[in-house]
Amino acid sequence: MKRRTFVQLLAATPLATTIHANESKDVPKYKVVTPHKPAALPGMPGPYPGKVISVKSAKCLNEDGTKINGEVVREMMERGMREMTGEAKAIDSWRRFFTPEDIVGIKVNAGGRPWVVSSHEIVAETIRNLMAVGVKPQQIYIYERFQNQIDQVNYSPYLPEGVNIFAAERANARNNNQSYDPKVYVEADFFGEDDTRSNMIRLVSQQLTKIINIPNMKDHGATGATGCLKNIAYGSFSNVARTHHKGVSHTLSFVGALAAVEPLRSRTVLQIMDGLRGVWHAGPFAPTLKYVFFPRTIMFGTDPVAIDRLLLDIIDDERKRRGAISIWNRDEKTLDFNNGGARDKDPNVNIIIREPGHVEYAGNLGLGVHDIKKIEVKEIEV
C-alpha cells in the first residue's frame, strides 16, 4: 500500500517539528524537539542511497555456526567497503567517512545474546580501520542502551586499550535518565502512558560526530524484522518499549520517526549489517540456537532502508522455508499477546501484529530507498 507522505516543519518554532508521514488515524502525532540542524548531506541515506553490498562467505563460520573466523571477516569487510566506495584500498574507503578528528560511536546490538549480537570480530575490525584512519581509541565509543546486555556480550577482550564502552542505563528498568538529553526528544502518546517522551542519548546528541551502525539480521515480534533502522532508532532513545501493548505496535511509524531525528540522522554515516548469524523467529532474542540460522553474510551501505528492505525478505524467506507464518501475517488468530512463552515455542504464534511496513514508512520519511526495483545489490562471494 502506498502511503502519502509529507513532513511539515513548523516555521514558527524552529526547535519543534511535527511529523505526519501517514494520513492514517492510527499513526500518532509526533512532536520532535531538537536544536540540531541536518547536515548538508545527512548520513542517512548518505552518499549511496539504494546501494547495498552483500558479501557472503561460507568460511566465515565453522560448520555448526558457533565460531567466527576473524580472518575471513576481515576480508569480507575489506571487500565490502571497497566495493561500496569504489576505492582500490580499504583504508581509502574508510577515509571517505572518517577523519582523525572524529568522535565515532559504534551502535552495536547486544540484545540477541549470546548468538545473534554484533560480533566481536566485526566490531574489532571496524575499530582497527578507524584507528588506521587516525581516530584514537579514546575517540571511539561502542554504545548500547543497557549495561547488563553489553556486559554479557563482553567486547573488552577484543578491543584495543582506550576504546570506550558506553551504556545509557544499567538495565531496562526505566530509572536511569541521566544519559539522555532532555533537549532532544520525540513526544507522542501511544497508549495513554504518562511518560510521553523518548529522549536521545546524550552521547549521540552532544559528543559523537559520526556513528557506525552494526545491527544483526533478526526477526522481531513487533517490527517483523529488526535491522539498521530499529537498531539505530530504538537503540539511541529512551522509553521506546511503550510502543507495543496488548498486541498492537506503533513501530510502523515510530522507528522511522526516531531515526529521522537530528543529529542522529546526519551523524549515522555507515551501516554494516552483521548477518553472519541471524534469528528467524522469537527475535530479537536468541538465547539458544533453536531459531538461529546462518546467512554467513555482511551487508554494507549508507542507506538503512535499502538494507532493511532486503532484510525483510531474508527473514520472511527463512520463515517460509521453515514453515512459519509470514512476518506480513496480520491474522488476529495468530495473536497470543503477552505470551512470550507461546511465541517461543511456536513459530506460528505472534505476540504483536507485526509492522514490517516500518521500512517503507522510513523510506517515505526520506531515510532511504524502499522500492526493491530501485535498490542496487552487489553480491560478492569471498
Next chain:
Amino acid sequence: MSFLAISRGSQKGKKGKNNKNSFLLFLPFLLFLLPFTPQRIYDALDSEAAETQRDAADPQRLPLIYWAGGIETAESLKQAGIEQIATAPDKAVAWRKAGFKVVALSQAGVERREKLLTPRIAGRANVASATRRPWIDANGWRFVRNPAGKFYYDLPRGKAAMAVAEAFAYKADAILKIDPADLTEAGAMIAFIKNLPGATHPAIADIGVIDDKSPETGEVMNLLTRRNLLFKVVTVPAPQFRVNIKLGSNEYPRTDAANPSEFAQKIRQRLGDENRSLRIYGTEMVICRLTGDGARARLHMLNYSGREADGLRVRLRGNYGKGEANGFGFGRIEMEDFGANEPATEFSISKMGIYAVIDLIRSN
C-alpha cells in the same frame, strides 16, 4: 476521631496528670461539641478550605511513629533522632520522663483511624490498566479527599521512611506502626523533613472533583493521583478548573468510571497535557504533590519504585526561577538542564531516592 484529637491536643506542652484532670473536667463540654468537631466541619467544605483549617491548626505537622516498645528502648529512639512518639497510655508517663514528647494512644485508638495501604508497588494483574505500568499502592488521594482525616499505617519492614514521607507530603494526620528495624531510617526521614525550609502553601490543582463519597469516586481520585493529575475536592464546579468531575452527571456518567484507569485517561485528554500544572518524565512510578501560593511553589516527589532514579524531568506550568532541591539520602541535589520559558519551566533532578522536595520561586 474525637478521642484521638483530644488526646493528641491535650499533650501539647503539659504534664500528663494535669491533662487527665482537664479532660475529666471538660468532658461534658467536649461531648457537647462533638457534632461540631473539625471532621464534621470539613465535610461541608472543599478540600482547600479544609486544608487551610487543618494547616492553621498544626502548620508543622509531622507523622507520628507509634512505638510499642518499653522504656528500655529509649536509647535506640534517641539514636534515631526521634523525639516524639505515640504509645500506649500505660507507657506514656515513663516515656515522658525519659524526655520524649508523647501522644498516649491505645491500640484500639489507633485502629479507629482509617487504615492506609503500605506504600509500594503492588501486583494487581486483574486490574485493567491502560499501559504496562505497575500498580502502585499510594495513599495521597485519601489525604486529598479527607484533609482532616485521622489515619494510620501498619507497615512491614522497609516501608517506614516511605510512609513518613508520604504522610508529610500531604500533611496528613497519620500514625505509623513500624517494624523496629526501620527506626533509624524513619528517624532519618523525620530529620530530613525537619531540615526542609518551612513552607505551608495550598495545594495546586487542575481538576475539581465533587465528592459523593462513593467508592467509585474514590477510585477515580486514586487514578488521578496515580497519573499526577492534580485535583481538589470541591462542593460545586469551580470556574478556575478546566475540568470539574461529578460522577453521575450527564458529562460523567457513573458507568464511565467502571474502568477508573480509562476514566482518568479521559480526564487527562479533556484537560490537555499542555495545560497540566505538572508533568513528570522518565518514570511512571513517582507521584507528586504540588503546592504554591502564587509567589512560591513546593513540589513533593514520592518515588514508589524502590530504586534510586536519576535524571527525572519535571515540567511545571508557569515561570519559575531555579530554586532549591533536597533529596532524602542525598541532601541538596542538582536541578539540571533548567529552562524557564512560557508556558512552562523544566528541569531535571540529578538523582533521588524515595523522596525529594523542590522549592521554587515564581520569576514573574
